[in-house]
Amino acid sequence: MGPSTHAADITDLLQRIALDIAALPDEGAVAEYIPALARVAPRQFGIAVATVDGAVHRAGDADRAFSIQSISKLFALALALQREGEALWQRVGREPSGTPFNSLVLLERERGIPRNPFVNAGALVITDVLCRRYLQPERAVLEFIHRLLGRVGVGIDADVARSERQHSDRNAAIAHFMRSFGNLGSEVSALLDAYCAQCAIAMSCAELAQAALFLAADGEQPSHGRVLAAADARRLNALMLTCGAYDAAGDFAFRIGLPTKTGVGGGILAVVPGRMTLCAWSPRLDATGNSIAAAAAIERFTAETGVSIFR
Ligand code: DON
Numbered sequence: 001m002g003p004s005t006h007a008a009d010i011t012d013l014l015q016r017i018a019l020d021i022a023a024l025p026d027e028g029a030v031a032e033y034i035p036a037l038a039r040v041a042p043r044q045f046g047i048a049v050a051t052v053d054g055a056v057h058r059a060g061d062a063d064r065a066f067s068i069q070s071i072s073k074l075f076a077l078a079l080a081l082q083r084e085g086e087a088l089w090q091r092v093g094r095e096p097s098g099t100p101f102n103s104l105v106l107l108e109r110e111r112g113i114p115r116n117p118f119v120n121a122g123a124l125v126i127t128d129v130l131c132r133r134y135l136q137p138e139r140a141v142l143e144f145i146h147r148l149l150g151r152v153g154v155g156i157d158a159d160v161a162r163s164e165r166q167h168s169d170r171n172a173a174i175a176h177f178m179r180s181f182g183n184l185g186s187e188v189s190a191l192l193d194a195y196c197a198q199c200a201i202a203m204s205c206a207e208l209a210q211a212a213l214f215l216a217a218d219g220e221q222p223s224h225g226r227v228l229a230a231a232d233a234r235r236l237n238a239l240m241l242t243c244g245a246y247d248a249a250g251d252f253a254f255r256i257g258l259p260t261k262t263g264v265g266g267g268i269l270a271v272v273p274g275r276m277t278l279c280a281w282s283p284r285l286d287a288t289g290n291s292i293a294a295a296a297a298i299e300r301f302t303a304e305t306g307v308s309i310f311r
Pocket residue numbers: 068069070071101102120164171196199262263264265288289290
């Protein structure tokens with residue numbers, strides 16, 4: 001590690017970033033299409049870094065749990081890859097969509113095969129895979145996260161799950177559409193129950209950074225063991241870089257230069273392969289559904305430390 005990423009320096013940098021973010025003007029809006037998320041206090045910010053040697057650095061609300069939303073798609077995909085292997089890629093692609101995360105437009109032309117596992121359509125296919133293998137797929141994702149953390153305690157926010165489930169017409173449309181093409185086996189209602197519950201998992205920045213460390217460590221979770229083959233961990237990072245921030249993925253690669261996964265709860269997880277994971281959270285989102293302050297914080301971290309996959 002370069003001098004700028006020594007332990008004391010990281011903590012100091014995170015604290016300076018938290019102060020700078022607090023001084024930024026309020027921009028963007030909390031996710032409103034999920035009523036339970038619309039009630040979250042917008043002026044919150046947390047950031048945490050977990051390094052592959054086991055250290056965790058924190059600033060701001062780094063230990064406050066928030067709705068991980070689409071960041072859960074990363075864990076669901078890793079679990080589905082463990083169970084299904086290569087066959088998964090017959091049902092979902094690996095191309096950025098250039099469309100919003102909940103868009104239907106490409107699905108008709110591409111005959112029900114979603115562009116990638118991170119757009120909602122792709123994530124619903126992954127949930128379908130898990131529905132075939134588990135009675136309670138959301139519990140399987142949760143228990144996978146418990147194994148990654150080496151402890152239980154992370155849970156599903158039932159209010160958020162119910163609230164999204166009651167307002168899931170768009171995801172229902174996507175699921176029915178894919179089912180009409182034969183790319184979905186589950187009953188749509190059961191699929192949406194599992195998907196909304198999985199998205200409603202609540203975790204803190206520190207927990208997310210720790211749970212995702214295998215992505216920075218060639219597929220091996222420090223203190224736990226192998227999660228994915230090294231090649232699959234590299235592929236997941238590639239998908240995060242190209243598709244993790246949806247139609248802002250190019251901008252994120254340009255500004256941040258790391259694989260990232262975002263969620264409409266305001267969290268952004270980033271991976272520095274071989275070194276660390278980083279998670280920032282702040283609820284206000286831009287028009288692409290990505291947290292403005294969390295992106296600014298991670299951009300600031302990479303600018304100051306020089307970490308990037310492109311150096
Ligand atoms: O399906 C949805 O719309 C949400 N449960 C998740 C979307 C999301 O987090 C997109 N990320 N920026």
